Amino acid sequence: MVDRYLTKKLEAGGSREAMRRPLEDFAEYCDDHGIDSVDELTSDDVRDYGLAVLREKYIDGEIGGSTANTYFRYVRAFLSFCVRDGRLDTNPADTEAAEEFLPEDTPTRDTQFWEPEQRQRLLEYADERVTMAREDRIDVPVARAYRDRTIVVLLAELGLRGAELFRDPNDDRRDGLRWGDVDLENGRLEVFGKSREYETVGLTDAAHNALSRLEHVHDPPTEDWPLFPTGHAASKYQAVEDAIGERPDSGTDIDTLLREQAIAPPSITKEAGRQVLKQLTEEAGIDVEGGYLKPHGARRALGAELYEQGHSELAQAALRHQSIETTHEAYSDIKAEDVAESIDEVRE
Template identity: 75%
Template sequence: MNADRTHSRARNRGGQTVEDAISRYLNHKLESGGSRSTMKPVLESFAAFCTRESVEYVDDLDSSDCREFGLELREHYIDGEIAGSTANTYFAYVRAFLSFCVRDEQLDTNPAATESAEEFLPEDRPSGETQFWEPAQRDRLLEYADERVRMAREETIDVSVERAYRDRTIVVLLAELGLRGAEMFRDTNDDERTGLLWADVDLESGRITVFGKSRDREPVGLTKAARSALERLERVQDPPTDDWPLFPTDHAASKYAAVEDATGERPEPGSDIDTICRDKRVAPPSITKEAGRQILKQLTGEAGIELEGDQEYLQPHGARRALGAELYEKGHSELAQSALRHKSIETTHKAYSDIKAEDVAQSIDEVRE
């Protein structure tokens, strides 16, 4: 939540809550070309957003709230979780709901029907823009991450050993487990997404627990490669507390602020802030989603990986899509559903409908031969 939005909002106790208004809308009036089944999860997501923004009643909503929701959709687009066209469709569903609220005399005007509210929405492009990590690209990125660790140990590059292992582990967890960037890194727009901590890792049982898209704690099993990467990172990092992040920030000012918040005293400028954090057992913040993207952009470029079209780097969500595609292509659709933690097999089928169509065509050819 933005700092300027933490003020106490005026409440109209005679008004209708956002959740009640959404329920009324879904039960009695649907617009914008959406069915109840397609609009319901989007509007429930909007209701959850309103809760995070301390908006309880419909008449508390204003254009800046809708603008923030548009920015959140843009973040999902940047992370590769939804297409630009999908972000615009979701916003259209919310706009249609708020138009209903105007007619229902819950609002005077529609706060989503302004240029300001729509400013952050991504360009409306077709869903074909979604990226996959090709096997050769994935293998090269993993290979380079290993090379970088070796070079850091030999001190032939200006990268610390701990940072090299940190970045290598990021690549491995993305490639092996298909984790979302929002499940691994800190989200500056969501106070509950603080990034993975060592308390989330159970190497003995072979699992890691993430704060999933559903906003529930979800266990994820570790493959051999993922488990090995985490074991090596733990040995190198030697986290002093369980609340230490797997991927601590390199941003010194953030570490200074963490120590000051925890102790009430700010270390002197030029201090060895990393040693101070360890000595005082003050965990630094995790890197942000944007920092995670920058790391992948750097590694993609340094590894000399060629990309098609206007793609700049291997995005986090591309690894997730690739893992699901690999399992789906081999006929393991239920395993793909479990690995990606989709709530239903229909979601998995929809995500890889192009692969399913190709399989059907191949089966027809085989029958006719």
């Protein structure tokens, strides 16, 4: 149905490619939530899509408020087409309730990226925090300090998305990065990418070092063990109950039981990952617009660094963009500056 609509839009002079990815994301969301045809959609379903997908991407810094609202308008236009086509009686996106959780319609240029000084300070503080934890100078478990440092390093070095690192409660296929996804011997890892397929990411020296140290400290008993296990006790108890069919007594050493039974706890969620960065940003004394250094800001910063140095194809590969046009569009402001500088040089 989406393909049919896009073909009609193209014939009518609309921009098919601009609408394709957002509408495919909407179709995937419906499929993942058991909505097999458009006539099953309700206003609540569309509202939940706005909350679970568009608002989450906005919070993660992947898209601006303006873009989130534009994507929602694409969905609403598609569903209007379905009404005209006789597939729906009314448009479930054309209600106030459906738009309830959309972010404020602010320009995409507000999207954050980590400044080099901010990035360096956060990395340095994450290292300092590990040392302080090992020396009992702060009330933070050593394993958690290593966990948090690895989160910072993987974001800063590899430009991974938060949804590729952490569990997404709204997406059953995104259960967080696992040790079975990591191949230290060959220096790479596999992530469940935006394409909804597994993608290979090469490890820089710093990322390899951080993962090696984390593996040594955590000593994961199974390949299914998450890199960033939750500290939420109730979730750990639930994991045991799901695995063996009964809930352990409240006085049980749940961490020991999980290891003895080789039952993997859940990964921390995307929201928990954001809270880690909020805490580290504040403790490191980093002043940043938006309150804290967001996960997607690291990704944008890595791409900008490579793009500014003239390595657009390397930026495309590092960010795993499907086409170089996507990379050019993401950093159109940098490209415009380069063009202006080239004009000045020619005129000289």
